[in-house]
Amino acid sequence: MADQDVALMAHLLRRAAFGASRDEIEAKVAQGYDNVVEELLTPQERPGIEDDLLMRYQPAYHEAAAIETNIQAWVYRMINNPRQLQEKMALFWHMIFCAGHSKIDSGQEMGRMIQMFRDHGMGNFRDLLYRLSTSPAMVYYLDNNESHKEALNENYGRELLELFSLGVGKDEEFNYSEDDVKACARAFTGWNIAPPYPPFPYGRSPWDFRFDPADHDDSEKTFLGETGNLNGDDVLDIIARQPATARFLARHLYNYFVADDVQIPAWRLTPPADMAAIDALEQAYFDSGYEISAMLRVLFNSDFFKAEGVRYAKVKNPAEMVVSTLRMVGEHREIQPGLFELSQEPKYMGMDLMNPPTVEGWHTGREWIDSGTLVERINFASDLLGNTELPGVQSLVDRLMARGDTLTPDQFVEGCLDLTGPLTVTDDTLTELRSHALKGGDLSHGSPAERADFARRTGEMFQMIAATAEFQFE
């Protein structure tokens, strides 16, 4: 199996999935890159998690009220859903279509919203915006239930344009005016939720979307140059055909799947790093009639995605750090105790899932890292990777042993980096790792004592690799 094929497949699976074990990476290489991309893009054609079975083992996940349970169930799916790109896209939309528990205060509604992203996140963008605009959690989060024919609340109308579809501007121009915000908000009056029961003492009931024609502003509106008695549906149609929407989506997909871009508020004035890539994604958006999967197909099959220059060019977000490390070492691939604690780890690393800091979401890239979160990231990954008693880590040790009866320190370091990525590190880092390995000399695994020492040193080297700055990237 050619090294470059393994490296490319590992790259695809770090981005389009939450990583994979070495065995899985090699199995996918055998399947062929194009086939794997197609498999990722057509989740409906292959089995996912069997919900019936999951709920039998974890009845608490069923319509769970507690936010912690909903987060835990999501982390379980991130680790185990065979339709990995669905989970990756659910996280993608959660990071853009931000709504948070701090205001919604209902774990069940947050769980329903993520399920909507999971089910429809690779579908048609116009359709997704409709589902978002009728999501009770979003209606409540952005106060559309407080927006009335006689007393307009612009919150949803504004964020729909600024943060969910057009973006503030592109190519230094503004994408919409304040009048467009007002027209948009007026078009969505009456898009409301049915009054929910009070939560105490019996707990919450699910919320329902309800259109209230009596509270809908029926008068004429002009939105992005189009005039008529526009309602929310018409506004979404107009939004979907804007070049700005194509740009917004293309740039978000590039930022999430290819390489870290500047923070979103800077997009109006800062052009994309790779304009040709953005052009190709925009083209796919219009050619397909706004299909997100069509954009993803172009992206994963493109040279700009496969290029070596973009590998490890993105800082892992905390969910990626936690889930991909677990998948690399093969832990929690079935239901086992301890998942609750693990599902809290992204929060310790600065990503409180289902509770983004604001509607603008988390700042990504290097902003994931501060002195507190870096300690959490390093300790989490090195504890797992260094634990040679875990079967997944043991299998990496076995693979390393299979490389030869005796490994020189350099071969040993090279092997460890290969099996934890393949990870590319700077020359400085490589020098340090090699000089550390040199202190222990050559490694053999003939006798039981040698095998034990081999395993110990491998675990130690994995810990140091997990502690590198390079391991913070994907």
Place this chain on the structure above:
Amino acid sequence: MVSTQKDPVLAVLSLSGGNDGLNTVIPYANPLYRDYRPKLGIAEGQVIPLNDELGFHPTMGPLKKFWDEGKLAIFLGVGYNNPSYSHFRSMDIWHTCEPDKIGTEGWLGRALKEIDPNAENVLTGVNFGRGLPRALVMDGVPVASVGNLETYGLLTGIEGENQRDQALDVFGRMYSPAVGRSAVLDYIHSTGTNALKGADILATAPDKYTSNVEYSSTVVGQYMKNIAQTHLAEFGSRVLYTTSPYNGFDTHANQAVLHSGLWSDVSNNVETFMADLKDHDASDNVVLLMFTEFGRRIGDNGSGTDHGAGGVAFAVGDHVKGGIYGEYPSLEPSQQEEGGNLRFNTDFRSIYTTIIEDWFRMDAQPIVGGSYEKVKFL
């Protein structure tokens, strides 16, 4: 205005979940209290009286001592306009001082930026607990977040002191500055170096520490001890923060038992903490603030109490002017906050303003986001 020889330090204990103020500082002589608390009312004979009207919950004896010494400030009716009944949102408002929009910076983060603008000391602010509370978040302010002081550090999973020392040595060299790296990689390297520095310094705190007092083995006890250890080690930390177990004070049910346990734990550990500092002649420059995100419903629900509005907060310290600040919110139905709750009369930002101006001697306005009348407890 207070002046101490040493730099002023603020310790914070956040009581997570919404403490029931009505059964903490009890209006025991008010007949309405009896009417509203048929199940959960504390019998007059059990209340620890502070004066003719108000008294402490029976488990708060250790705090009463500070009251008698004139070192305990009790803030009544603390809150803000248009109260949020969501734990998360209300805690966020207390953390960010932003009741009308979602804020991303914490008031203490902004204070730390002012205290140590160039982040020269990586331990100016230290949090005890996993994950950083929003109160301490601020761009360019490194705050160490310590889950367990005894074992805090990098690569703590490596067994064998020698092995770990070697690994940390490699880490230190891998993260040392070098030319020609990308900006992001550079940033991560300097962050890693800061983290290592902070961990190295913090790791010495437990060894330097000797004490004649015993904290409880609870989370509150252990983190209060960690705060004392860090303060006594003289690392120059100015804000030391911790939070009681998440939503522990959220006593919707079985409150009689739970609330007693919570306050006995807090009172005992606060007493121990202050005694510990005093034994080491290190209490002079510390103020301890205790707050919660909201109070609870006036009427009990038969077993517990639901989320409410105006609550109580406390400050303890050698330089605290003991007393009662603010009015006890009226229990009269016509005077209540909508939904059967106590109406606030002391804005929490007034307490913050006093701490920032009279303790840290800084301008509070940009830190708390406005001008608030001070509560003269310092």
